[in-house]
Structure formats: structure tokens, C-alpha cells
Amino acid sequence: MASQHLIYKAKEAKIFSRRQNHFILTFERSKKVAGKRKNSLLTTVVTVIVAIVATVFGFNNGKPKEVNATDSVSQSNTQRQQSASTSTAKETLIYFLDVGQGDSELIRLKTGENILIDAGTKESEKELVSYIKELGVSKIDYLIATHPHADHIGGMAQVVKQFDIGKIYMPKIPDKQVPTTVTYEKLLTEIDKKGLKITAAKAGMTIFQNGTEKFEILAPVSTKYDGLNSYSVVTKLTCGGKKFLFTGDAETDSEKDMISKNCDVKSDVLKCGHHGSSTSTSTAFLKAVNPTTAVISCGVDNDYGHPNKKILNRLENANVKVYRTDSQNTILAKCDGSSINITENLKPVIKK
Numbered sequence: 077m078a079s080q081h082l083i084y085k086a087k088e089a090k091i092f093s094r095r096q097n098h099f100i101l102t103f104e105r106s107k108k109v110a111g112k113r114k115n116s117l118l119t120t121v122v123t124v125i126v127a128i129v130a131t132v133f134g135f136n137n138g139k140p141k142e143v144n145a146t147d148s149v150s151q152s153n154t155q156r157q158q159s160a161s162t163s164t165a166k167e168t169l170i171y172f173l174d175v176g177q178g179d180s181e182l183i184r185l186k187t188g189e190n191i192l193i194d195a196g197t198k199e200s201e202k203e204l205v206s207y208i209k210e211l212g213v214s215k216i217d218y219l220i221a222t223h224p225h226a227d228h229i230g231g232m233a234q235v236v237k238q239f240d241i242g243k244i245y246m247p248k249i250p251d252k253q254v255p256t257t258v259t260y261e262k263l264l265t266e267i268d269k270k271g272l273k274i275t276a277a278k279a280g281m282t283i284f285q286n287g288t289e290k291f292e293i294l295a296p297v298s299t300k301y302d303g304l305n306s307y308s309v310v311t312k313l314t315c316g317g318k319k320f321l322f323t324g325d326a327e328t329d330s331e332k333d334m335i336s337k338n339c340d341v342k343s344d345v346l347k348c349g350h351h352g353s354s355t356s357t358s359t360a361f362l363k364a365v366n367p368t369t370a371v372i373s374c375g376v377d378n379d380y381g382h383p384n385k386k387i388l389n390r391l392e393n394a395n396v397k398v399y400r401t402d403s404q405n406t407i408l409a410k411c412d413g414s415s416i417n418i419t420e421n422l423k424p425v426i427k428k
């Protein structure tokens with residue numbers, strides 16, 4: 077979705093510009109904002125005391141955090157076993173959630189951990205939270221905001237609020253391009269409230285490697301792009317011998333950078349960039365990824381004409397089987413490491 081669809085709050089631009097460097101611990105940022113808004117010595121003193129207390133109890137020796145993480149993982153495992161009709165721990169489950177004109181993918185790892193890539197729009201935030209909870213998820217261990225557009229992060233503040241959250245990854249965007257939108261602000265505020273921090277996503281990072289499952293960041297390769305879309309965090313999930321590529325809204329310039337840096341983009345399943353728009357899934361990139369299956373996340377009769385007919389033809393000519401959330405609702409890929417089994421027409425997140 078183009079940035080003009082986001083609400084611009086000019087009067088708060090100064091506050092936001094101070095927030096550019098948001099890759100800091102929450103209480104540090106909260107302290108600055110509170111200090112500015114109230115400009116009161118008392119407030120500053122209280123905030124510093126709170127920060128000290130938070131430091132002592134939250135970060136001292138890490139023991140309380142470890143206990144919580146273990147509890148959540150074992151709880152999540154139990155829940156997965158209880159819902160054996162839809163999943164077993166022998167398979168990795170990848171849900172391409174039907175959030176209408178937006179993006180959201182939920183990955184349930186064999187370990188019981190969960191990854192959420194994007195969270196659709198604000199309009200479906202409640203439905204998204206309920207949907208994920210109904211699947212038995214109580215903790216999002218890895219939360220990826222591919223880029224700060226409303227069709228990707230619109231529902232993310234609610235997700236942060238409603239779930240136990242592990243690590244959060246976002247692209248680092250140059251100050252002058254950081255959006256000053258209510259949607260983005262709400263997300264940062266919610267992250268602040270929970271005392272979470274954001275990790276800047278960069279090409280070459282491995283988020284985790286666990287047995288046969290691995291999760292890596294392939295983009296953004298560069299620190300400077302013309303549009304926000306190309307800062308999209310591109311991730312690759314490896315499940316044994318099978319690979320899934322999630323490209324957010326990365327456009328051709330990012331695709332070119334991944335290829336020129338010799339990123340190993342080759343994957344069995346490609347979540348097409350930018351909802352199947354002509355700005356993405358270039359011929360060269362498609363050739364490099366060489367998928368057997370592609371998934372396009374887009375809304376029914378959307379205003380943008382997504383997916384682009386040229387891209388659909390390109391995929392067809394490359395013998396790629398295409399799944400679309402607008403016509404096939406939520407799509408689930410189950411991977412046991414050697415084969416991928418795809419189910420379409422699962423319940424959509426949005427009302428249709």
C-alpha cells in the first residue's frame with residue numbers, strides 16, 4: 077500500500093524525528109518522550125527510578141526471563157499436541173493468512189516456537205489476534221515487521237499487546253524516510269509499553285538455527301532505497317531440504333541487490349513481493365529463486381489491481397503453481413523436511 081494512504085500527523089513530526097533511533101531499550105525512549113512532554117523534574121526523577129528498578133529486575137541476571145521463555149515454549153508444545161488434527165510437531169506449519177489487502181504469515185516451528193511475519197491491516201487486528209489464539213499460539217517468539225506500511229503493521233500493535241513476544245525485527249530506515257504515521261507510532265508505543273526492544277534487520281543475519289529448521293535474513297542488503305517497500309525484511313525459512321522465501325513488499329531494486337550479493341535465494345515456495353505487483357518478482361529474481369510454488373497475498377477486487385497480470389503470466393510460464401489469498405483464503409503449507417503439502421481455503425482472517 078502506498079504511503080499516502082497512511083495518516084500523517086505533522087504536528088507530531090518533531091517527536092517522531094527524535095524517535096528515529098528507535099533501536100534502543102524501551103525505557104530509555106520512554107524516558108525521553110515523557111521528559112519532553114511534561115518537562116517536569118519530578119517526572120524525570122520518577123522515570124529514572126523506574127528505569128533503575130526495571131534494569132535491576134528485568135535485566136540483572138536474566139533468570140526470570142529464562143523461566144518465562146521455557147514455560148511458554150512447553151505450553152505452546154502442549155497446545156500443538158492437543159490440536160493434533162491440524163498439526164504435529166513432525167512438521168513445520170506455514171500459514172499464509174488471508175488478511176485481505178495486506179500481508180501476514182504465521183510459522184509454527186517443530187520446536188513449538190512461532191514466527192509472525194507482518195500483521196495485516198488495522199481493520200482486521202482483532203480478527204487476526206483471535207485467529208492466532210484459536211490456533212493455540214500464546215507466544216510469538218519472533219516477530220518480523222517487514223516494513224512500516226499499514227497493510228503490514230496495521231494489526232501489529234494489537235499483536236504486541238495481546239501476545240507474549242520474543243524478539244522483534246524491523247528494517248533500519250534512514251531518518252528522513254521514517255514514516256510519521258499513527259499506525260507506526262502506535263506500534264512503537266506498544267513495544268515501549270512492554271519493555272521490548274527492536275533488532276535492526278540486516279542481510280546476512282541468522283535469526284535461529286535449530287535442528288533442521290533455520291531462519292535467515294536476506295534483505296535489506298543496502299541501507300538506502302528510494303521507497304519504503306524495498307527496505308522490506310526478506311527472510312528465508314529452511315525446513316530440512318525445503319525452503320520458503322518471504323519477501324514483504326521488496327521491489328526490483330532489492331531483488332537486484334540480493335542477486336548481486338550472491339544471496340542464496342533459491343526456494344521451493346516464494347511469497348511474492350508486493351502482493352504480486354509488477355514492481356516485484358522480476359524475471360531475474362524469479363529465475364534465481366526458481367520456486368515450484370508461489371503465494372500471493374491480496375484482497376478481493378483490490379484498488380491496486382494486485383496481482384499484476386504480467387506477473388501471473390511470468391509465474392505460469394515458469395511452471396510455478398500459484399496460490400492467492402483473495403481466491404483461496406488462508407493457505408497452509410505443511411513441511412516435513414522432504415515434502416510440502418499445501419491446503420487451501422482455510423478460514424480467512426477477515427470477514428468475506
Ligand SMILES: [Zn+2]
Nearest residue numbers: 077227325350
Ligand atoms: Zn504491502
